Amino acid sequence: MFRPDRGTVFIVVFVGALLSLSPQRAAAVEQPLEGDWTRFSLTGQAYGIAEWGASSVLESENFWEDSRYDPGKAFDGDPATAWVEGAPGPGIGETIVAAFVEYPEALGFINGFARNQNLFSRNHRVKILNVQLYLGVNVDGFATEVVTYYDALPVGTSSPLHLADSRMAQRLLLPISPMQATQAMNEFRNSKAVQELSFPQAVMMGISPGMEVPLRFRYILRLEIAEVFRGTSWEDTCIAEIWPDYGQIAYVDVDANMRLLLLGTPDGRQIPGYADFPSVLTILAQSEDAAWVIVIKEPAYPGSGRVSSEYAVIHSPTGRDMTSAVFADLAAAVTVTGPPGAGLLPYDFVEDAGELFVLYDNLETGESGRTRVPAVYPDP
Numbered sequence: 001m002f003r004p005d006r007g008t009v010f011i012v013v014f015v016g017a018l019l020s021l022s023p024q025r026a027a028a029v030e031q032p033l034e035g036d037w038t039r040f041s042l043t044g045q046a047y048g049i050a051e052w053g054a055s056s057v058l059e060s061e062n063f064w065e066d067s068r069y070d071p072g073k074a075f076d077g078d079p080a081t082a083w084v085e086g087a088p089g090p091g092i093g094e095t096i097v098a099a100f101v102e103y104p105e106a107l108g109f110i111n112g113f114a115r116n117q118n119l120f121s122r123n124h125r126v127k128i129l130n131v132q133l134y135l136g137v138n139v140d141g142f143a144t145e146v147v148t149y150y151d152a153l154p155v156g157t158s159s160p161l162h163l164a165d166s167r168m169a170q171r172l173l174l175p176i177s178p179m180q181a182t183q184a185m186n187e188f189r190n191s192k193a194v195q196e197l198s199f200p201q202a203v204m205m206g207i208s209p210g211m212e213v214p215l216r217f218r219y220i221l222r223l224e225i226a227e228v229f230r231g232t233s234w235e236d237t238c239i240a241e242i243w244p245d246y247g248q249i250a251y252v253d254v255d256a257n258m259r260l261l262l263l264g265t266p267d268g269r270q271i272p273g274y275a276d277f278p279s280v281l282t283i284l285a286q287s288e289d290a291a292w293v294i295v296i297k298e299p300a301y302p303g304s305g306r307v308s309s310e311y312a313v314i315h316s317p318t319g320r321d322m323t324s325a326v327f328a329d330l331a332a333a334v335t336v337t338g339p340p341g342a343g344l345l346p347y348d349f350v351e352d353a354g355e356l357f358v359l360y361d362n363l364e365t366g367e368s369g370r371t372r373v374p375a376v377y378p379d380p
Contacts, residue, residue: 029053029097030222033151033200040097040136040150040220044072047260047275049319050244051099051148051218056086058236071096074242077321079167080115082238090124090228091237099136099150099218102271103181104244107161107172107221108318108377112229114167114240122233125165128226132158133176133219135188139201140214151201152220155184165229168378171245174221178247179267181219189217246271246317249290254281259300261293263316274319284311287349287356291316292373294346294358311346313358315376325374326358349373 031039045051054071069084074096085091098107112125136150143149159175176184193199196209207213228237251264252273258280261273274281279297286293297310313323327344348359350370357370 029055029095036153037200038134038152038154039200040099040134040152040222041147042097042099042150043147044070044075045148046075047272047277049101049272049275050075053097053147054083054085055095056091058084058086069238074239077241077243079110079240082113082115082240084113084123084236084238085225089235090230091225092228093224094237095222095224096239096242097220097222098242098244099220100244101218102244102246102269103133103176103178103185103219104174105178105247106174106245108241108243108245108320109163109170109172109239110168110241111163111166111170112240113238117167120167121231123231124235124237125229125231126163126225126227126237126239127165127229129161129163129172130158130224130226131161131174132156132222132224133174133181133184134222135185136218136220137188137194137199137201138216138218139205139207140216142201142205149201150216150218150220151199153188155181158224160226161223167240169241169376171377178265178269182267182269185217185219243318243320246273249316252283252286252290252293252316254283258282261295261314261316261319264290273316274314274321279310284346285348286316288351292349292356294348313346313373318376320376322374322376326371327360328374330369330371 029041033039040053042051042053052071052075057067058069059067069082071083073081074083083096085094087094113119113123133155134152135155136152138148138150156176161172164170188194197207197211225237246263246265248266249263250266253262254260255262259277260275261281263271263273265271276297278300280300282296284294284296293314293316295312295314297312312321313326315322330344343363345361345363346358347361350357350359356373358373359370361368
């Protein structure tokens with residue numbers, strides 16, 4: 001099997017990337033190529049589920065330098081952190097790019113710098129995002145230590161997404177459906193350029209048609225800031241959180257390594273969902289519609305001494321750990337130190353009068369109780 005020389009590719013791609021970026025735009029996430037091709041430079045990833053990059057970052061002129069506001073902060077599951085664009089002015093035209101193994105039905109989104117209302121109000125928030133879907137391919141080895149490159153073609157045209165001026169999570173339905181995107185990806189995989197290895201990466205590497213080369217494919221969403229809600233103090237536009245929302249789920253399972261939840265969709269896809277690679281995951285219970293699961297998390301690499309387990313309530317279509325939100329109203333009644341929910345052991349779900357509840361045991365008192373499952377997307 002043909003294997004690209006990683007050292008050679010590293011030097012060629014790394015130098016080429018540096019030459020193609022100006023000092024002011026060293027974090028550039030995209031580069032136009034011949035025809036309709038665009039090369040995306042993605043600088044972060046989470047468990048092989050999502051990858052990301054951004055056109056600029058506050059406090060960082062180079063994509064290999066850490067920043068308190070790098071694009072990974074929009075994918076870390078923590079609403080108290082944020083990606084902050086680094087261009088002069090309100091960031092109109094700046095982009096953040098998200099790439100997924102499977103195409104989501106919608107994007108979950110937390111606008112602005114959502115750590116508190118003061119920071120939210122003083123910074124700009126996004127009012128309109130223009131979203132464009134691309135289908136990307138990467139030749140194994142066409143990467144550096146900090147960047148993975150995807151050569152991509154657009155699908156359809158750019159469409160606006162309108163956001164609320166709120167710190168609450170909101171759901172943004174994507175203009176292209178999963179069925180349309182999946183069909184487009186199948187056509188892309190079977191296209192002449194991919195089958196004959198004549199797309200830009202393959203040509204640059206000197207790969208001949210007929211060679212066996214490992215290829216990775218991604219659905220790439222380019223999100224461009226088109227309009228903002230203006231802040232009172234600073235000229236920076238912020239995005240706290242972005243996540244894929246896969247909509248209706250038929251079933252939830254764990255992968256063979258027990259590190260990842262697998263989401264089965266009604267159309268037959270199996271999607272990587274919630275992941276916690278330091279932990280082994282066991283599904284304890286799930287709701288009837290498979291939208292909620294309770295998982296037991298045990299250390300994958302336990303050290304000496306007592307091994308403790310954690311219990312988490314996961315919203316499966318989004319992969320969001322909602323344990324703190326589920327037990328937020330009960331935290332004051334428990335003296336165990338830790339996040340909301342510490343000392344409360346969830347073990348099952350029950351539906352009552354059309355509402356879903358989590359059943360739990362109070363480890364301090366030995367009593368049992370139930371609490372309503374919160375809305376993932378509260379009304380703004």
